[in-house]
Amino acid sequence: RPERIHQLVIEGLPDKFPSLRTARSEQAPDGSDFRLLGTLEVRSDGVLLELGGPKQHALLALLLLQAGRAVSTDRLIDALWGEHPPRTAATSLQNFVSQLRKLLGPDLIVTKPPGYLIRIEPLQLDVNRAQSLFDEAKAAPVRERGAKLRKALALWRGPPLEEFGYEAFAQGEIARLEELRLSLLEERIDADIEGGEAQTLVGELEALVAEHPLRERFREQLMLALYRSGRQAEALDAFQQGRRALVDELGIDPSPRLQQLHAAILRQEIDLAPARAVPAQDHFEDVARTILEGRVVPVLGTDVADLTLRLAQRFGYPEDGARATLPSVAQYVAVMKGSGPLYDELHDLLDADLPPTPLHRFLASLPALLRERGLPPQVVVTTSYDTALEKAFEEADEAVEVVTYLAAGRNRGRFCHIAHDGTGTLIEEPNTYATELSLDRNTVILKLHGQVERTPAREWESFVVTEDDYIDYLAQTEIAAAVPVSLAARLRRSHFLFLGYTMADWNLRVILHRLWGDQPLSYHSWALQPEPKALEREFWHRRDVDVVELPFDEYAGILGSYLAAQSAGASA
Secondary structure: OHHHHHOOOOOOHHHHOOOOOOOOOOOOOOOEEEEOOOOOEEEEOOEEOOOOOHHHHHHHHHHHHOOOOOEEHHHHHHHHHOOOOOOOHHHHHHHHHHHHHHHHOOOOEEEEOOEEEEOOOHHHEHHHHHHHHHHHHHOOOHHHHHHHHHHHHOOOOOOOOHHHOOOHHHHHHHHHHHHHHHHHHHHHHHHHHHOOOHHHHHHHHHHHHHHOOOOHHHHHHHHHHHHHOOOHHHHHHHHHHHHHHHHHHHOOOOOHHHHHHHHHHHHOOHHHOOOOOOOOHHHHHHHHHHHHOOOEEEEEOOOOHHHHHHHHHHHOOOOOOOOOOHHHHHHHHHHHHOHHHHHHHHHHHHOOOOOOOHHHHHHHOHHHHHHHOOOOOOEEEEOOOOOHHHHHHHHOOOOEEEEEEOOOOOOOOOEEEEOOOOOEEEEOOOOOOOOOOOOOOOEEEEEOOEEOOOOOOOOOOEEOOOHHHHHHHHHOOOHHHHOOHHHHHHHHOOEEEEEOOOOOOHHHHHHHHHHHOOOOOOOOEEEEOOOOOHHHHHHHHOOOEEEEOOOHHHHHHHHHHHHHHHHHHHHO
């Protein structure tokens, strides 16, 4: 039912994602590949060609720099031999052209008055590929923009036209191509800063400013990177160093733009904070398509800050409860008061009538879409203890079953299956517990760290919450061995969408360690984490997880619009 998803859409957000052009600039067309960004090279189907002597090299470079346009014989002779060419220059030029035709093919270099031209596809020349990537990057979202600019910069193998560094004909082109490289570098750094990578750029920018002290764009970027790294004094000092360099070398003051940035840093203006990057259209299309193929498992965390603070206040935790972790506060309560009072308090705090969030309701809307495609309902993994997710499925009139971990008592280390009718069954033989679990009929919520029980008996209520609980949890045998085999198989075949986790979260670290160890996930996955640090980005990257920097509700709204569009397209 696409209309149910459509209700979650935030108006206007999909307009931010124009269709992206197919990028053909990232590789040369089949055939010959001509390279000027370094020493002159020609490759034919990947094989490096021998181009002959220096004059033949220079002739080819001259023609490539004017590809598609005729270069006069007089200009070629002047470039190859200077003001005093030999009497045989014209004949020698014809011989060089003949040799190049033998190497490159008879139709590549054409005689056209007043001289010769070379006919190649534009993207066969690395200079044109770099410029094309630059042009594409300007209209791309920040993440894709950075990737395209990196690919363009990677085309440089050294100084452009390296063997012609002292040739008069090459000087203007060398300067132009060096300026292109620096412009690409500036834009790539801008994309990285916009993407929240300021701290990782400081060292690179310091080296660039030292190499190009009068280039204000690099100094501006250094000031911004320092400021966003919490180094305001150093950012201001970078401005003063630049001002002195400009006055000493050129007798001028910094540009108005640089002076405005300096003033903004002095005033600590809040608009210096990096803009939040909205993921590219491709991301949402990819996630929506994978969801509608039934291959995404959401992994849902929770904000335990309020729960931690309330526990700390209730039991007189001796340190700052606002800065404490839930496991440390729960450990204190368990030691000082016992597990019974801790569980009772958690039950009271979690048993409140917590309404589902828009994210919970979004997840509860997905089974209907999957049914329309003839697919089984989803699996949701969570480390939340509350029942807000279950309530969202009830509101959507979706049957749900729960598989929850038991952290205490004689059944510690096992899972319990709570069917749709509320009947609970201890899973004693995970390898054979398959038909009892309705994976093909109902949504299954896997609660890895236990749950609060809504029934008075509280028979299956259990929490992985104290530091001891987490240590015991890690010491248990492989958790996948305790999960019903049919459910574990579903997890192994899935992509994951992590929602509500940070690297500091005990739950996340335990999940990753227990299910995957230090290995990447089985399939490419995604994590929603506003304002991740550089270390957290690397943490996710090593596990083949893309980080998305959006609030949960906004992300659900945008993704909902893509699901609605793809679902409507499939049913049209």
